[in-house]
Amino acid sequence: MFSPEGPSLRELAVQALSSVEHGYDLLAPKFDHTPFRTPAPVLDAVASTLRRIGPFDDGLDLCCGTGAGAEALTKVCRRSVTGVDFSAGMLAIARERVKSDEPRVSWVRGDARALPFGADFDLVVSFGAFGHFLPRELPGLFGQVHSVLRPGGCFAFPVLAPPRPTSPAYWMLSGFDAVMKVRNAVWRPPFVMYYRDFQLGFVQRELQRIGFDIDLYALPEFGHRGDGSPRVRMVAARRRP
Template sequence: MFGPGGPTFRELAVQALSSVEHGYDLLARKFDHTPFRTPDHVLESVAKALAPLGPFEDGLDLCCGTGAGTQVLTALCRRSVTGVDFSAGMLDVARDGGRSAGAPGVAWVRGDARALPFTAAFDLVVSFGAFGHFLPRELPGLFGQVHSVLRPGGRFAFPVFAPPRPAHPGYWTLLGFDAVMRVRNALWRPPFVMYYRTFPLSTVQRELARTGFTVELRALPEFGRRADGSPRARLVTARRAGPRPAGGQPAAGRVNS
């Protein structure tokens, strides 16, 4: 499926009946040949929007997968870049794929975003396409973990796209996908948590603010606007309170790199 190099239908079915971690281990070698990999134009748009907020010293790609998002960090961070993911298979592909070429210093770390193995070591954390793997009740803990690994004045940034309206076929596609996943998880163990409609912007802003972040929204102009004038895509930037220390401190607390 998805063209040459992509997984077969059978491989996708086996993944869908596995746990999230094992499913991505199975898919890892073919992941970059699927539409699930964040497109380059999204990465480039985010990098462009973040550039005026720098310079940054140390960056973390949260739920990095095969490392596509590290392209953003290596262009923005002057000292080090870290990718963290709980799938050993995805990290192996990231290491083998040369994602670190030209970077000031890159580490790949196996770890769970719900219990990050770092101290306050970063002044920029980004994430792409991973939030569907977290249930709404997990967001406070997830955002708390990100807050804990940022230095004072550090930023947590990620793109959010406006959901399709009911008149658009995509609305029903996403609704149907989430419904199928809920049925699958009710009937089959282990669960495979992946939903497209459980990360509304209003909820995200509220939970980030409760965690202690100051939240800003920036339109990503490359994606245009909807008929009502609202942006099709926004960059969420959540800032931890406090001044950024001059020069930062060396990244610390890495394990399993």
């Protein structure tokens, strides 16, 4: 499915009936051949914007998966890059992809809801992971990010403009979320993966409440919608001194 190197429909079904952690362990060898991997243009656009608002010394890729985001951070951070993920399978692929080229990069297995770090970073990024957290979990997640950033440090992530209700994408994503919610109501363990529960207004309010100041940067590489608003933004939340 997706490509000759990608997972089959049966493999995706087995993954979807597993826990999030085990599902990604199973998917890891073929993950980079699926649409779930953050596209290179998004990684490059975020890295370019971060270079403009830096400098940064030590970066953390939160829920790093197979390491594409951490690899992008090597173009931004001057001293070190760390990737953290709770899937051993995804981390194994990340180590294999990046180990020979970037000795500054390290990998840590850990849960984003209980990060095993002190205030060791001046940059934390995350790409495409927020759908794996329920809305009630996000304040705790943001609190963890706040705790590992040095004062003045930056938490950055891209956000796509939500599709309009008249677009096919809106109904496709809504349908996917509905199917996942039914699945989680009747099957255990749950597999949390929702596309429409991450609402920028709620996220901004929670980040500000926890102690971040927020800037939004349009990523011009992706153009604008009909009303002039950018299709993709980067959120840059600074930990207050």
